[in-house]
Amino acid sequence: MSIKITEDCINCGACEPECPNHAIYEGGKTWKMSDGNSLFHKNEDYNIPQEPKKKDTYFIVSEKCTECIGFYEEPQCIMICPVNCCILDMYETKEELINKKNLLHTHHNE
Template sequence: MSIKITDECINCGACELECPNHAIYEGGKKWRISDGTSKKITKCKNPIKKDIYFIVSEKCTECVGFYEEPQCVIICPVNCCIVDDNHLESKEDLLKKKKFLHDGIPIKF
């Protein structure tokens, strides 16, 4: 699964700093797979949302391989980081994504 940020976001930015995959971006910002990962893919992609923070599902692993719980969900003061039912993935798939993004970075549990 991936986490998404709902329209209730207050743009505090707390979630962005907590994401080990650098999958969270400020509204209106372009993003890249290479941001915060070991990938060399530097092509910029357009923002997913303009007015509030957003989570890139291609980079979100729900913190699997880093923490026991998604850090954005824990830190959000208004509980607007929720499971994105449109991007459901198994724990195994999330671990594969984590390994893809971070090539050889050890998994912490």
């Protein structure tokens, strides 16, 4: 599953630096698939700025969320959030999450 941030978010920002995939953004901020990972080198499309998923609260880009698989035992945003607004959202298998992690963080000399 990827994780989402509910409307209960108080915009404290505690979750953002904890994400190993750079999948958490402040409300209203554009994002790129290549932010904070090795996709920058793979395909120009990964470097195109995307519209914010939320305007007023922090948000998680589900395409980049791996539930911290391959980094930590538990999702760090869920552990750090003081108001418990980071919750499981879409179902993804562990294999799908590992594949996503490998896509985001495998360095290629292309």
